[in-house]
Amino acid sequence: MKEPVFSKATLGRLPIYLDYLRTGDHGEYISAAEISRALGLGDVQVRKDLNSVSGTGKPKIGYKTTELIAALESVLGRKAATPIVIVGAGKLGKALLDFDGFDEYGIKISAAFDVDKRLLCDRILPMDNFTNYCRLYDIHAGIITVPAACAEEVCDIMIKSGITAIWNFAPTVLNVPENITVCQENLALSLAHLTMKLRK
Numbered sequence: 001m002k003e004p005v006f007s008k009a010t011l012g013r014l015p016i017y018l019d020y021l022r023t024g025d026h027g028e029y030i031s032a033a034e035i036s037r038a039l040g041l042g043d044v045q046v047r048k049d050l051n052s053v054s055g056t057g058k059p060k061i062g063y064k065t066t067e068l069i070a071a072l073e074s075v076l077g078r079k080a081a082t083p084i085v086i087v088g089a090g091k092l093g094k095a096l097l098d099f100d101g102f103d104e105y106g107i108k109i110s111a112a113f114d115v116d117k118r119l120l121c122d123r124i125l126p127m128d129n130f131t132n133y134c135r136l137y138d139i140h141a142g143i144i145t146v147p148a149a150c151a152e153e154v155c156d157i158m159i160k161s162g163i164t165a166i167w168n169f170a171p172t173v174l175n176v177p178e179n180i181t182v183c184q185e186n187l188a189l190s191l192a193h194l195t196m197k198l199r200k
């Protein structure tokens, strides 16, 4: 069965529901109304989010708490984190490698790779090992944080190594086959969007 795709906004709220459900004693069943009151979120919004994760709850009773927790954990990959690798362990790659906020979404950066031998350590590995590593650890997602000039080459290596989902920070459009998903990140764009609101 195809996995559901959640909007960014819904995905952002799921860890909040999970943390709430895991703390305190909520009884055998919990309703969307109780959760929305406790978290100060809109009732309709919460109902919609929970429906997309766990189907509709029982009328007037709500969701079985343990089942809702399990469904949220499964969506967020809390049980078995999705491993992801970084190529380019410079300023940005290193910052992402050190960031522990991905755990919350069931993502674990398992290693970074770089051509610069001076950077190598237990978590930054030589680029020569990349393909073997991805195959050995069954890695299918990668982050590109190399200069734009070599991003395409890195992208090709990723695809040859079995990676099908790429988060690209390099300011260049990658040419990929249809089965490869690329998410192009541009922090400047997010900031420009924010500062536009100042001018309103």
Ligand SMILES: NC(=O)c1ccc[n+]([C@@H]2O[C@H](COP(=O)([O-])OP(=O)(O)OC[C@H]3O[C@@H](n4cnc5c(N)ncnc54)[C@H](O)[C@@H]3O)[C@@H](O)[C@H]2O)c1
Binding pocket: 087, 088, 089, 090, 091, 092, 093, 113, 114, 115, 116, 119, 127, 144, 145, 146, 147, 148, 150, 153, 154, 168, 169, 170, 171, 185, 186, 187, 188
């Ligand atoms: N999208 C954004 O919002 C955003 C923000 C900051 C930086 N960037 C981009 O991210 C990239 C990295 O920026 P940075 O400041 O970390 O650069 P950096 O120079 O500090 O790091 C780049 C790293 O890539 C490595 N590298 C170069 N060629 C490689 C290859 N073929 N294989 C493996 N590793 C290789 C280098 O050795 C270096 O360690 C750049 O393309 C930059 O433009 C994007």
